[in-house]
Amino acid sequence: xxxxxxxxxxxxxxxxxxxxxxxxxxxRRDLVATAIDCRKSGIIPIIAEIKPKAxxxxxxxxEVAAYAEAYARNRACAISVLTEPTHFFGALENxxxxxxxxxxxxxxxxxxxxxxxxxxxxxxxLLIAALGIDLDRFIEATRAAGMEPLVEVHTxxxxxxxxxxxxxxxxxxxxxxxxxxxxxxxxERLAPLAKHAGVFLIAESGVHSRADAERMIFAGADALxxxxxxxxxxxxxxxxxxx
Numbered sequence: 001x002x003x004x005x006x007x008x009x010x011x012x013x014x015x016x017x018x019x020x021x022x023x024x025x026x027x028r029r030d031l032v033a034t035a036i037d038c039r040k041s042g043i044i045p046i047i048a049e050i051k052p053k054a055x056x057x058x059x060x061x062x063e064v065a066a067y068a069e070a071y072a073r074n075r076a077c078a079i080s081v082l083t084e085p086t087h088f089f090g091a092l093e094n095x096x097x098x099x100x101x102x103x104x105x106x107x108x109x110x111x112x113x114x115x116x117x118x119x120x121x122x123x124x125x126l127l128i129a130a131l132g133i134d135l136d137r138f139i140e141a142t143r144a145a146g147m148e149p150l151v152e153v154h155t156x157x158x159x160x161x162x163x164x165x166x167x168x169x170x171x172x173x174x175x176x177x178x179x180x181x182x183x184x185x186x187x188e189r190l191a192p193l194a195k196h197a198g199v200f201l202i203a204e205s206g207v208h209s210r211a212d213a214e215r216m217i218f219a220g221a222d223a224l225x226x227x228x229x230x231x232x233x234x235x236x237x238x239x240x241x242x243x
Contacts, residue, residue, distance in 0.1 A: 001130065002180055004087065008110055009131075011086040018092055020118035028146055029104035029123045031169065032200050035077040035223045044213050044241040047106060047202065048234070049080035049227030050098060052089035064094045068101035070234035075241060078104040080225055083120065092120040099123075106150060106225075114138065117145045124148045124169070129158040130177050135165045152204065154186065159193050170199050171225065174206040182206040184215060191220040213240050 035045035048071035052059045059067075064081075071079050079098045082090040090109070099105050099121065107122035112131055117138075127138050127149045135151060142149040151167040153159045154176060162170050174186045187203045194201055203216035204225040216224055230237055 002178055004180065005110070005177055008084060008087050009112060012084070012110060012112070015086075017113065017115040018119040020115075021120050022118075023121045023146060027121070028148070029078075031078045031104045031106070031124055031148070031223070034104055035200070038075060038077045038241070041075070042242070043075050044217055045077040045223035046213070046237060046241045047078040047080050047223055047225040048074075048076035048230055048237055049082065049108070049225060050094060051080075051082050051227040051231055052094075053082065053087065054228045054231035056089075058089045058091070059094070061093065061097055064097045065100060067231075067234050068098040068103075071230075071237060072101040072103055074235060074237040076103060076237060077223055078106055078124070080106040080108050080227065081122075082227075083107055083109045095120045095122050107147075111138070114141045117141055117147070122147055124150050126150050126152055126171070128152045128177075129161055130154060135161060135167070139165055139167055150202065153190065156190065156193065159190050163194060163197050163199070168199055169202065170194060171202040171204045173204040175204070184212065187216055187221065188219045195220065207240070210240055 038045040050067045081095045081098050082088045083092050084090050095107050104123040106124040108126045125147045139149045150169045151162045152171040153162050154173045172187045172190050175182045184206050200222045202223045203221040207226045208229045
């Protein structure tokens with residue numbers, strides 16, 4: 001694991017946990033359903049990310065809302081919200097604000113303790129296999145909290161571990177968390193391992209152009225997660241997701 005990730009985890013442990021947030025599971029929105037609707041409309045399903053780190057500062061609530069509204073207007077299938085505050089300048093509140101746009105919301109953070117799962121309302125939560133968490137236990141706890149887990153993998157070993165669980169959504173991160181380098185071939189290499197597993201596959205990181213998006217879809221992605229490319233100009237989403 002890269003020292004940057006180690007630092008983020010250390011800061012998270014030192015910060016502690018927010019109080020539990022209770023909400024009705026009936027409010028959960030379905031990422032897979034919205035992605036399928038996009039494909040039927042001739043749109044590449046893109047989970048558009050609110051990533052304050054990309055602009056180098058904390059976002060105001062109004063800015064978060066503006067990003068979410070722009071993503072909804074340009075037919076994102078969901079919104080990913082980075083909630084980690086130390087390195088990514090995120091906030092739990094941002095996930096609540098983003099839900100106002102009406103799309104499924106993914107909480108993206110470094111989840112290592114079950115207490116984090118009840119900190120904020122979201123429809124999905126990222127579980128990173130590279131953190132060495134007990135995937136079966138965290139998947140169960142995530143669903144008990146009314147959310148769907150998105151299990152993130154980067155290696156063949158992690159993919160096999162994810163496929164040995166009942167995870168329905170798996171993200172393949174093109175960013176190596178040990179070196180932080182990005183290589184789109186990571187998705188192309190790992191996606192075939194899940195071809196017959198019936199899981200929903202998401203290509204994460206490294207999509208900067210329409211050609212990149214089409215490449216990931218051709219390789220078997222059911223949806224893409226795009227962040228950095230959209231933060232300077234969220235309306236750019238409309239140029240990436242039109243087939």
